[in-house]
Amino acid sequence: MSAEIWVFAEERGGTVKPTSWEVLGVGQRLAGELGKPLAAVIAGSDVGSAAGALAAKELSRVLALESPALDPYTPDAHTRAVREAIESESPDLILFSHTYRIRDFVPKLAAALDRPYVPDCVGVTVEDGQPVFVRQVFQGKIDARVAVRGEGPWLATLQNGAFPAEDVRAGAAAAPVERRAMDSGGAASRTTVLEVFEGVKDKVDLTRAEVIVAVGRGIGKQENLKIVQELADAFGAELAASRPVCDNEWLPMDRQIGSSGQTVSPRLYIAVGISGAIQHLVGMKGAATIVAINKDPNAPIFQVADYGIVGDLFEVVPALTALARAG
Amino acid sequence: MKIVVCIKHVPARDSRLRIAQSGEWIEERDLSWEINEPDTYALEEALRLREKHGGEVLAITAGPDRAAEALKRGLAMGADRAIHLAGDVFNAADANATARGLADALRGEAPDLVLAGVQSDDKGYAATGVMLAELLGMPHSTLIMEVEVLDGRVKVKREMESGWFEWLELPLPAVLTIQSGINQVRYSTLKGIMAAKKKDLRRVEAPAAGSAGTGPAGTGPAGTSPTALHGLAFPSRTSRAEIFDGDGKAAAGSLWERLRRDGKLR
Ligand SMILES: Cc1cc2nc3c(=O)[nH]c(=O)nc-3n(C[C@H](O)[C@H](O)[C@H](O)COP(=O)(O)OP(=O)(O)OC[C@H]3O[C@@H](n4cnc5c(N)ncnc54)[C@H](O)[C@@H]3O)c2cc1C
Numbered sequence: 001m002s003a004e005i006w007v008f009a010e011e012r013g014g015t016v017k018p019t020s021w022e023v024l025g026v027g028q029r030l031a032g033e034l035g036k037p038l039a040a041v042i043a044g045s046d047v048g049s050a051a052g053a054l055a056a057k058e059l060s061r062v063l064a065l066e067s068p069a070l071d072p073y074t075p076d077a078h079t080r081a082v083r084e085a086i087e088s089e090s091p092d093l094i095l096f097s098h099t100y101r102i103r104d105f106v107p108k109l110a111a112a113l114d115r116p117y118v119p120d121c122v123g124v125t126v127e128d129g130q131p132v133f134v135r136q137v138f139q140g141k142i143d144a145r146v147a148v149r150g151e152g153p154w155l156a157t158l159q160n161g162a163f164p165a166e167d168v169r170a171g172a173a174a175a176p177v178e179r180r181a182m183d184s185g186g187a188a189s190r191t192t193v194l195e196v197f198e199g200v201k202d203k204v205d206l207t208r209a210e211v212i213v214a215v216g217r218g219i220g221k222q223e224n225l226k227i228v229q230e231l232a233d234a235f236g237a238e239l240a241a242s243r244p245v246c247d248n249e250w251l252p253m254d255r256q257i258g259s260s261g262q263t264v265s266p267r268l269y270i271a272v273g274i275s276g277a278i279q280h281l282v283g284m285k286g287a288a289t290i291v292a293i294n295k296d297p298n299a300p301i302f303q304v305a306d307y308g309i310v311g312d313l314f315e316v317v318p319a320l321t322a323l324a325r326a327g
Numbered sequence: 328m329k330i331v332v333c334i335k336h337v338p339a340r341d342s343r344l345r346i347a348q349s350g351e352w353i354e355e356r357d358l359s360w361e362i363n364e365p366d367t368y369a370l371e372e373a374l375r376l377r378e379k380h381g382g383e384v385l386a387i388t389a390g391p392d393r394a395a396e397a398l399k400r401g402l403a404m405g406a407d408r409a410i411h412l413a414g415d416v417f418n419a420a421d422a423n424a425t426a427r428g429l430a431d432a433l434r435g436e437a438p439d440l441v442l443a444g445v446q447s448d449d450k451g452y453a454a455t456g457v458m459l460a461e462l463l464g465m466p467h468s469t470l471i472m473e474v475e476v477l478d479g480r481v482k483v484k485r486e487m488e489s490g491w492f493e494w495l496e497l498p499l500p501a502v503l504t505i506q507s508g509i510n511q512v513r514y515s516t517l518k519g520i521m522a523a524k525k526k527d528l529r530r531v532e533a534p535a536a537g538s539a540g541t542g543p544a545g546t547g548p549a550g551t552s553p554t555a556l557h558g559l560a561f562p563s564r565t566s567r568a569e570i571f572d573g574d575g576k577a578a579a580g581s582l583w584e585r586l587r588r589d590g591k592l593r
Contacts, residue, residue, distance in 0.1 A: 107453075107455075107458045107461075108457050116423070117458075118554050120452075136562075137451060137559070138353070138449055139448055141344055141561070142561060143561070147557065149553050149555065190466035192495065194496055198492075199492055243507065243508065247508030260486055260489070262489075305567075305568040307568060307569050307586065308569070308571070309571050315575025323579060323580065
């Protein structure tokens with residue numbers, strides 16, 4: 001049998017994460033183009049129901065790596081289990097989603113295996129029978145193509161939200177699920193998980209806001225926030241922020257939008273002085289209408305915006321506030 | 328305790344970038360450079376730990392000649408000494424090649440703690456610190472928002488998605504990748520800049536690409552990467568945005584009219 005393509009899936013509470021479906025869709029396409037069988041791999045202490053959901057899709061098998069040592073998650077235990085599976089099965093290409101957990105252990109796995117690792121890809125094509133990846137560099141300002149050298153397995157992660165989850169095709173019949181009890185003995189994980197908790201209780205709930213004015217580092221300093229607060233008031237909007245604004249303690253962390261903050265989908269989102277890094281975009285690109293105000297015409301925020309002003313926010317924002325006040 | 332901080336020299340954030348003719352990197356002329364932002368948080372955290380527990384902070388970078396500037400700034404902020412693993416190969420290097428270079432350079436140092444930023448603002452692999460941990464045989468954790476050094480161990484707060492966190496404990500020595508916002512980064516003072524001039528900044532030549540060495544298996548000699556960037560291009564994803572030009576007031580006026588006409592205001 002020719003070497004497989006693997007899609008590494010993640011689950012939470014027995015349900016496959018949406019980002020894993022995105023990756024599975026890409027895996028199905030590549031399996032077709034490369035003429036290789038596709039397997040889904042999942043790891044945890046009890047992954048039966050997620051494995052079942054994966055098996056309903058078009059793939060040749062599901063590999064469920066199970067061990068009590070895999071829960072709670074630690075990078076040591078995950079690396080060990082996945083490495084063991086890779087070494088016994090020799091897949092050609094392994095696709096992951098670029099989630100916090102994957103970022104935490106897959107680089108270690110790649111270094112341990114000494115194999116190519118191409119993270120956070122937004123495109124994959126096949127050229128001369130080889131995958132070629134596209135990934136963003138310089139904070140989304142430039143795209144780069146990445147070719148891999150040497151032998152597989154190649155490890156790549158796909159950017160969250162870059163591929164549609166709806167692309168996944170169902171299988172004609174359920175694929176076989178192979179449950180593997182992984183060796184949980186050997187060296188124990190060096191990491192001890194003490195506690196998992198939610199950061200801010202009683203946080204401002206931005207998910208219900210109809211209109212949001214979000215401010216980024218372009219505002220320069222805390223004293224300047226006044227002009228965006230006025231804009232927000234004039235629009236009857238909630239004020240939100242990108243991460244650097246909260247990192248600098250100009251606004252509290254519960255106003256942060258993005259992968260480590262809140263995910264919102266208001267009717268209108270006005271981004272002021274925000275570049276549009278992917279970690280910000282994942283939190284707001286579901287907004288019905290997006291307006292971007294930024295002085296850099298190449299800022300990635302314009303790729304998701306419906307309306308934009310390329311200009312100095314210190315001129316644009318007060319003018320817009322005046323218009324909104326006049327109604 | 329001995330703390331190593333990995334820092335990277337990257338184009339200043341507001342740079343207008345141009346792509347080099349080769350299509351393999353950016354045009355470096357006329358750019359201004361800075362320490363990769365997440366790394367400044369790592370350095371600040373190292374300095375705070377030294378202030379609390381005593382010891383030494385060693386800054387290291389892998390990069391071409393210009394990268395020595397990042398170390399000078401690190402020394403001015405308060406690092407005690409620095410190692411510049413120098414080589415043009417590091418522009419094209421992927422995280423694996425960089426981590427291997429750093430691991431070789433650090434092997435004789437026996438640090439208690441190695442800190443790195445969560446990812447770089449240029450290539451953004453988010454992998455170098457984690458790979459370094461594997462190569463040094465140390466445990467690691469990523470996206471760290473709080474560090475508490477205990478007796479032979481370290482207790483850390485790790486950021487997870489959507490506002491969740493976890494507390495973890497690891498034995499020392501360990502590698503941590505530090506997330507932005509963990510602290511408020513100090514500015515370097517004139518006194519710091521003067522003092523930095525007398526500090527030890529050691530240059531170590533990285534093996535040139537194509538030379539023999541202990542590179543990644545099956546992928547060539549040290550300094551060459553198993554993956555190669557090429558075909559750099561500005562994104563072709565077409566913006567569907569309708570852009571309003573003119574001075575601020577005029578642009579705001581056109582935008583307002585348009586929002587009203589399209590029924591976006593209620
Ligand atoms: C694991 C991880 C999680 C993260 N989570 C989040 C998250 O949840 N939310 C988040 O936002 N970020 C997050 N980030 C950070 C993210 O990668 C970016 O660094 C961040 O979003 C950048 O914020 P910004 O756009 O405000 O700042 P910058 O990228 O510095 O952009 C500032 C923008 O302002 C513009 N500007 C400057 N002056 C003016 C002016 N006078 N007029 C008009 N425009 C101007 C500039 O052109 C620039 O585009 C995360 C990063 C990591 C690694």
